[in-house]
Amino acid sequence: MGQRKVGDTMTTPPEPGGGGLDPGLSAIMSERRKLINLAYRLLGSLADAEDVVQETYTRWYAMTQRQQDAIESPSGWLTTVASRICLDLLGSARARRERYVGEWIPEPVPDPTEWITGRSADPADRVTLDESITMAFLVVLEEMTPAERVALVLHDVFRYSFAEVGEIVGRTPAACRQLATSARRRIRAAQSPSAPAARQAGIVRDFKQAWEAKDIDALIGLLDPDATAIADGGGLVSAGLHPIEGGAQVARYILAIADMAPDLTILERTVNGQPGLVLQLDDVTVTVMAFEVAGDRVKHIWGVRNPEKLRPWTTG
Numbered sequence: 001m002g003q004r005k006v007g008d009t010m011t012t013p014p015e016p017g018g019g020g021l022d023p024g025l026s027a028i029m030s031e032r033r034k035l036i037n038l039a040y041r042l043l044g045s046l047a048d049a050e051d052v053v054q055e056t057y058t059r060w061y062a063m064t065q066r067q068q069d070a071i072e073s074p075s076g077w078l079t080t081v082a083s084r085i086c087l088d089l090l091g092s093a094r095a096r097r098e099r100y101v102g103e104w105i106p107e108p109v110p111d112p113t114e115w116i117t118g119r120s121a122d123p124a125d126r127v128t129l130d131e132s133i134t135m136a137f138l139v140v141l142e143e144m145t146p147a148e149r150v151a152l153v154l155h156d157v158f159r160y161s162f163a164e165v166g167e168i169v170g171r172t173p174a175a176c177r178q179l180a181t182s183a184r185r186r187i188r189a190a191q192s193p194s195a196p197a198a199r200q201a202g203i204v205r206d207f208k209q210a211w212e213a214k215d216i217d218a219l220i221g222l223l224d225p226d227a228t229a230i231a232d233g234g235g236l237v238s239a240g241l242h243p244i245e246g247g248a249q250v251a252r253y254i255l256a257i258a259d260m261a262p263d264l265t266i267l268e269r270t271v272n273g274q275p276g277l278v279l280q281l282d283d284v285t286v287t288v289m290a291f292e293v294a295g296d297r298v299k300h301i302w303g304v305r306n307p308e309k310l311r312p313w314t315t316g
Contacts, residue, residue: 028060031075033128034158035082040127041153042086043093044106044138046312052089056082076164083150083168090146101235103243105302106138107309108288111270132157135272135290135302140190144183151176152183192294197274200293204275207291207298208266214258216251223247224297229254234306237286250301278313285313 035056039049056078060068071077097104109127127133132153141149150169154160155176162173162180169176195203203222210218229250233239244253258264265280271290279287288310292300304310 028057028074028078031078032057034075035078037128038079038153038158039082039086040107040109041132041138041141041157042083042149043089044142045309046107046109046127047308048089052082052085055085079158079160080168083154087146087150087169090149093146101233102239102241103230103232104142104234105230105232105304105309106135106142108135108271108276108290108302108304108313109133110312111273130273133272134194134274134292136191136194136292136300137187138272139300139302140187143190144186145179147171148179148183148186151179155180156184192292192299195293195295199296200291201268201275203293203296203298204277204291205268208268208277211254211258212266214255216255219251219254220247222298223250224294224299227298227300229301229303231303232306232309234308236307237305239303239305247297285310288313 032053035053036046036049039052040046043049043052059081060074060078068074112128131137141153144152147169151162151165154165154168155162160168162176165171165176165180166173171179194200207219207222210222225247226245227247227250229240229244231239240253244250261279261281263281265283267278267280269276269278269288271278271288274290276291277289278285279289286305288304290302290304291298307314
């Protein structure tokens with residue numbers, strides 16, 4: 001994964017021009033982006049990540065000034081609290097997912113330059129894009145136990161030592177090391193070697209053009225014979241309730257979408273740091289598609305249609 005280069009991007013420096021702020025407050029608030037990034041990777045939901053960070057800061061400001069001053073590392077305290085809240089949420093997430101209508105896909109995020117929200121677009125709410133944010137990686141995280149997920153993300157992505165991870169999750173450093181090892185094994189088993197970024201972009205562009213031309217042979221040629229397509233409507237909009245399996249079946253499914261929505265506009269966009277597609281009707285984003293490209297073929301397609309997961313992609 002090349003995690004070592006990832007960890008250095010996760011702490012947001014204080015905003016320039018903030019000289020009027022109390023230095024202590026500025027230092028505390030500068031941790032917000034790191035906490036958003038951590039919680040999003042742990043939960044796969046930007047909305048839930050925002051709630052976790054809000055609750056973390058609520059707990060900080062519920063303390064007296066003396067209690068705050070007694071904390072040697074406010075940054076470490078915030079990370080610990082946010083991680084433990086996430087761990088609690090992950091424990092109940094499986095039950096919630098079982099009640100979810102259809103397939104559950106992590107919430108997609110756009111390139112920071114394309115971030116759109118109906119509320120103020122706070123830069124601190126934007127997710128830093130790197131190899132730990134790809135849809136393929138987040139989907140594998142979903143298959144892990146909560147402890148595996150937290151140990152892997154804290155250690156491999158955010159570069160916390162296993163001793164620090166152990167303090168956060170309430171386990172020994174050795175146990176945390178084993179959890180991370182198990183998590184990495186899951187990743188290796190589930191993920192195919194990624195094609196270079198330029199090659200991925202070319203494959204996705206060819207896919208878009210074949211889709212627009214309704215060229216089923218070209219689509220089948222771009223899809224791995226064992227390709228899968230998964231849609232997430234959350235019961236709020238129409239979407240396939242089960243994965244579509246097989247390249248030819250996926251190609252037919254894709255063309256059926258075009259037939260049902262002849263006015264569909266297909267745009268090339270960055271989705272979770274990789275080339276993807278955004279589908280719009282009347283300038284409204286209705287689907288965000290993420291791809292896993294292995295070699296010269298599309299291996300997996302994830303299409304998020306649940307409007308509650310498309311807030312960063314839509315206006316209003």
